[in-house]
Amino acid sequence: MNGLEYSRLARAVIDQKEDLMNEWEWLSKRILPRSRDVLRQLKTPAGDFKRENCAKACEALHTLAGAFITHVTPSGQKWFEFEDKSIKKSKTYENWYRHATDVTLDALASSNFYPSLQETHVDRCLFGTGCMLCESKKSGGLSFKHIPIGSYGIAEDKEGNVDTVCRSFKYTAHQAVQAWGIKRLPTEVREAFNRPERRFTEEFEFLHLVMPRKGYTLGNGRADVPPRKMRFASVYLYNGGSMPIVEEGGYPEFPYLVSRFLKWDNVWGYPAARKCLDELEAVVRMYRHLDKLAELAVYPRFFVDAEQEGDIDYRAGGETVIDRSIAGLNLPREWGINGRLDWGLEHIKELEGKIESAFFVPFLRVISSVDRQMTATEVVARQKEQVIGISATFSQFVYDFNVFLERIFAELFRQGAFNSDAATQPKDFIVEAPDGIDYSVTVPGVSYKGVISQSIEMAQRQSMDYAMQTAAQYIQFTGDPSAMDCIDISKAIKFLFKVSAAPSEVYRDKAEIEQVQTDRQKAQQQQLALMASQAANQQSQAVRNVSE
Numbered sequence: 001m002n003g004l005e006y007s008r009l010a011r012a013v014i015d016q017k018e019d020l021m022n023e024w025e026w027l028s029k030r031i032l033p034r035s036r037d038v039l040r041q042l043k044t045p046a047g048d049f050k051r052e053n054c055a056k057a058c059e060a061l062h063t064l065a066g067a068f069i070t071h072v073t074p075s076g077q078k079w080f081e082f083e084d085k086s087i088k089k090s091k092t093y094e095n096w097y098r099h100a101t102d103v104t105l106d107a108l109a110s111s112n113f114y115p116s117l118q119e120t121h122v123d124r125c126l127f128g129t130g131c132m133l134c135e136s137k138k139s140g141g142l143s144f145k146h147i148p149i150g151s152y153g154i155a156e157d158k159e160g161n162v163d164t165v166c167r168s169f170k171y172t173a174h175q176a177v178q179a180w181g182i183k184r185l186p187t188e189v190r191e192a193f194n195r196p197e198r199r200f201t202e203e204f205e206f207l208h209l210v211m212p213r214k215g216y217t218l219g220n221g222r223a224d225v226p227p228r229k230m231r232f233a234s235v236y237l238y239n240g241g242s243m244p245i246v247e248e249g250g251y252p253e254f255p256y257l258v259s260r261f262l263k264w265d266n267v268w269g270y271p272a273a274r275k276c277l278d279e280l281e282a283v284v285r286m287y288r289h290l291d292k293l294a295e296l297a298v299y300p301r302f303f304v305d306a307e308q309e310g311d312i313d314y315r316a317g318g319e320t321v322i323d324r325s326i327a328g329l330n331l332p333r334e335w336g337i338n339g340r341l342d343w344g345l346e347h348i349k350e351l352e353g354k355i356e357s358a359f360f361v362p363f364l365r366v367i368s369s370v371d372r373q374m375t376a377t378e379v380v381a382r383q384k385e386q387v388i389g390i391s392a393t394f395s396q397f398v399y400d401f402n403v404f405l406e407r408i409f410a411e412l413f414r415q416g417a418f419n420s421d422a423a424t425q426p427k428d429f430i431v432e433a434p435d436g437i438d439y440s441v442t443v444p445g446v447s448y449k450g451v452i453s454q455s456i457e458m459a460q461r462q463s464m465d466y467a468m469q470t471a472a473q474y475i476q477f478t479g480d481p482s483a484m485d486c487i488d489i490s491k492a493i494k495f496l497f498k499v500s501a502a503p504s505e506v507y508r509d510k511a512e513i514e515q516v517q518t519d520r521q522k523a524q525q526q527q528l529a530l531m532a533s534q535a536a537n538q539q540s541q542a543v544r545n546v547s548e
Contacts, residue, residue, distance in 0.1 A: 083445035128269030257404035406443035
């Protein structure tokens with residue numbers, strides 16, 4: 001594709017966001033006013049101080065976004081773990097994955113991953129879609145960048161996965177030269193760079209288009225694949241002028257995290273606030289009414305006699321002299337201040353409760369008590385409906401993040417961060433080419449360890465516990481043990497072990513389990529043989545006693 005074709009494609013991808021810009025601006029106005037400036041791409045606040053937002057919705061938004069950071073991706077904790085996906089488990093491979101998990105978590109903690117992810121979670125919960133970019137640093141390690149909503153467009157593949165992103169951003173001439181060098185830039189940018197008064201202040205718009213590339217080279221997972229042959233094309237374009245392509249390269253993996261709060265009939269996500277749009281509008285309207293009512297209580301309206309106009313002293317301690325002829329009229333006097341503030345506050349409380357439920361705040365309040373006042377099982381018992389509700393958005397995040405984790409894992413693998421040799425390195429994340437030489441890196445098995453994940457698994461555990469308890473009660477009542485024949489006890493115990501978040505070191509691998517079972521069978525056979533021998537000896541002794 002030439003520069004003009006890339007420019008048309010990039011513009012088409014990024015312009016399709018316009019269908020939702022009105023909704024995003026409405027949500028930002030009602031919930032998070034500061035995000036309106038980001039949508040409008042303003043460098044300084046717009047200064048619109050009219051009361052149009054719901055403070056409770058803003059609080060609920062940050063509670064939900066903070067919960068994903070605290071209970072799904074907590075910094076300083078092992079919130080995910082790489083696992084061996086192969087059927088035949090290996091202690092050597094398990095140790096390798098455990099080491100790779102620690103290395104990856106350390107790499108994320110030493111980068112700007114968590115601050116970028118926090119903003120991504122806010123976008124995801126508020127607008128339904130959050131986006132973040134992962135780049136490798138020349139000095140080693142990873143660098144992350146939150147991509148604000150409204151600055152990018154996305155497209156999906158046939159399976160509904162985002163595989164194309166085009167974002168718009170601005171660089172000064174100084175930044176552009178640092179990124180690509182002066183020779184690659186169009187004339188207007190070079191002219192600004194050569195003028196000291198324009199170099200650091202004048203901005204120019206660029207586009208970054210990432211899309212699947214046809215006829216890519218699989219490569220060997222390292223640096224010998226030419227960027228223009230990599231799996232995903234990466235094209236930087238100048239938005240204007242006669243030289244659109246600034247840089248053309250590629251990525252071996254999709255470098256963007258595009259996470260939707262929930263999926264629906266659109267490439268964009270379904271935001272949490274869509275369940276309470278009417279309540280948001282009503283709360284803001286009630287805020288305004290109560291503001292006026294409170295203002296009237298402080299500065300009430302007055303009836304005054306026509307002859308008193310201009311003669312009344314409203315100051316504290318002021319004196320107003322009136323004629324005896326109007327003294328009995330009780331003027332001036334307050335009027336029109338009998339609105340029910342208490343009713344308005346009660347109605348607002350009801351509306352705010354529905355808004356909090358839309359953002360799962362009741363569930364999150366309870367889940368914060370896990371490991372303090374109550375167990376995860378009690379959380380499920382109290383908030384089972386909310387657990388089921390939040391499991392959908394949690395599952396969507398896990399699905400989206402696994403794609404991003406592939407990028408993180410593969411980049412660290414190429415950098416040699418795992419320091420592994422061929423003997424101890426697992427093979428299940430290596431995708432080989434037909435020639436048997438080239439390969440690419442995919443993400444291994446991943447399990448998530450956060451509190452929300454445990455609560456969802458506890459809901460599954462409750463269902464299994466109920467089924468097993470019912471079967472046990474049936475056996476106790478009827479004396480028929482066949483009711484347990486349909487349950488694989490070893491698999492059930494393995495599932496309970498997994499959801500309990502017990503350390504993997506204490507769980508035996510398949511070979512060790514088979515050895516334990518073999519030893520148990522031998523011990524049982526020896527016990528039976530001993531019992532048979534004892535019985536035979538007793539019988540022989542009885543025969544001798546009779547003979548005597």
